[in-house]
Amino acid sequence: MNKKLVNLIFGISLSVLLLLSVLTFDRLSTFKEYSDIIDRSNQTLLAISNLKSGFNTAIAEQRSYLLTKDTTYYYQFQEEKNYMRHSLQQFSRLTREDKVHQYYAEKLEEQVDNRIQSLLVEVINDTSSAKYKYVQNELIFKNEQINRDFYELINKVDQHEKLLLKRRLRLKEFEEQFTPFLLFILTLATLGFLGYSFVLVSRELQKRDEATELLQENVENLNRSNKELEQYAYVASHDLQEPLRKIRMFATKLTRDHSENLDEKGLNLLQRMDASSERMTNLINDLLSLSRLLSDEPEKENVKLQLVVNEVLQSFEDKTEDVEIDLGELPEISGHKGQIYQLFQNLIGNAIKFRRNDVNSFIRVKAYKKVRYKGDIPSMYHHIVVKDNGKGFDRQFKDKMFTVFGRLEKTSDVEGTGIGLSICSRIMQNHGGEIDADGEVNEGAEFHLYFPA
Incomplete structure (x- = not known):
């Protein structure tokens, strides 16, 4: 009407x-x-x-x-x-x-x-x-x-x-x-x-009631389909991982037991097959992680970011020997510790992955207080900045970074699945916050996290 x-x-x-x-x-x-x-x-x-x-x-x-x-x-x-x-x-x-x-x-x-x-x-x-x-x-x-x-x-x-x-x-x-x-x-x-x-x-209200019932029915069907798809994705992922494990296992066994019978070209093919299998495994694991983030709603707890970031840095200890780490005093927030750990693991892992060899690398993690407005209503946020002086990125590709498989043109030759930053974006959404990025090519990158205080 x-x-x-x-x-x-x-x-x-x-x-x-x-x-x-x-x-x-x-x-x-x-x-x-x-x-x-x-x-x-x-x-x-x-x-x-x-x-x-x-x-x-x-x-x-x-x-x-x-x-x-x-x-x-x-x-x-x-x-x-x-x-x-x-x-x-x-x-x-x-x-x-x-x-x-x-x-x-x-x-x-x-x-x-x-x-x-x-x-x-x-x-x-x-x-x-x-x-x-x-x-x-x-x-x-x-x-x-x-x-x-x-x-x-x-x-x-x-x-x-x-x-x-x-x-x-x-x-x-x-x-x-x-x-x-x-x-x-x-x-x-x-x-x-x-x-x-x-x-x-009255006619319009009746139509809206009918539309609401139909919408409710579609929502129920969609939720049911989503659950079925989640189960299917979980089962399919596990079924895919099993043959990948077999492929990697056989490649490793061939390399170990029959390498003397293979020429240099054969060995190279085996190594490439093993590397492709590893990338496929990583991709499946990342997709499973993203799927869990989209479906799960874990209960929140008080999370001390200082402890979480220290744990992440310890996990990268063998890769950060020559990297200057500058860690400021970080606040305590309400959230899911596992997801927060994954968030900083991805961001710090990217900073390590995209280091430059011609400069002394550094990674800084600092916290600030910031007031942001939704309309005319002010709200206080914890502003966390993760900064590095690595390869950086072209700002014109910033929107592409947080999409699934959003690989930047300048970094297409770097290892990774292209899902890490989309996982970070979803984690921030789950915590009622936002993520933003800024950077320049060969000047480094900054990631800005806004958690509700």
């Missing part, structure tokens, strides 16, 4: 979920906004109704005072007058965002002021202290036109607000019907994408 397809589907699902969340928040905000607008419209209609009712009540209170001369009606008229102004202010505040209503508010304020003034004139005209006297009925009749203009204007305002309220209610109803449908569709789409993603991931 294409990983990009799964990522795309999950991305679309998350995008739709995000859109659904944003849309839900927006719809809730819109509902609240419409609710506020409708509530404001209802308050506006109430202010209009209060203004209309206050206007009528003020006229009624003023008429009652003129007829009865009861000051109670006069005070009530004054209260209604103030109430009308309050209602007008409330209407103006509620409709400040509507230009049409603001225009009506200015007209209403003007007409309310005119009507209040005319009512006050009627009251004053009815008193004995009035400077100018009008016929009261004529004055009342004259002010009726102001009443009609006010009622006409207030009705227009009322109709305009009711029309606005009707439109707003219609929009709110549409939103109430459309929004659940839209949210339902988006929810279904999200569930569909998530469901499809779940199906794809």
Whole structure:
């Protein structure tokens, strides 16, 4: 299954979920906004109704005072007058965002002021202290036109607000019907994408489970084959060594017992046959050693490198009489003593094998502490350097040195199986370390061993 397809589907699902969340928040905000607008419209209609009712009540209170001369009606008229102004202010505040209503508010304020003034004139005209006297009925009749203009204007305002309220209610109803449908569709789409993603991931997990089972089965078959191959290699090696021993034994017997019957050419052939048999024996032994390193996982112990290297040097004592040995103080590590012995035996043996005859040879083994990094994590290592001043090697062949049968071009005529350094590399791997080499032709070689401290 294409990983990009799964990522795309999950991305679309998350995008739709995000859109659904944003849309839900927006719809809730819109509902609240419409609710506020409708509530404001209802308050506006109430202010209009209060203004209309206050206007009528003020006229009624003023008429009652003129007829009865009861000051109670006069005070009530004054209260209604103030109430009308309050209602007008409330209407103006509620409709400040509507230009049409603001225009009506200015007209209403003007007409309310005119009507209040005319009512006050009627009251004053009815008193004995009035400077100018009008016929009261004529004055009342004259002010009726102001009443009609006010009622006409207030009705227009009322109709305009009711029309606005009707439109707003219609929009709110549409939103109430459309929004659940839209949210339902988006929810279904999200569930569909998530469901499809779940199906794809389930299929992939099932395939991986099947692949894991198959891989486990292949690993078991491979381990079984490796064990069979190890047994076969062990048996085959021993079977190969037996005829080689016979060949060497017969060659030695021919040389010892019948050398007088052979000419120089025959003796040379026997010697070459014996040398080839010896090289074949060494090769088989090295292959067996490498095979054991690849298969065995021996328990580790504390190994004193100082003692191990001294034992190796003693084993080469007859070959190092004219070699200067410089052995530093070596640390104690955790490892397998047999493998460590083989490691230094191969390295020191190479240093002896590749000596130069034109210089005084030396072999130095020194130890240092070194910090190495794996990513950003530092680790402490024992850095062991095995250095000589022998024939050295060309750096371009360094990678070839640690492979099986990795013989360098410049040393192809030297005795050896070409497996020794590959054995060293495997030993370092078994100990969680690394091996590296550096050198120059006719300048010597250095082998760097890094053991975890």
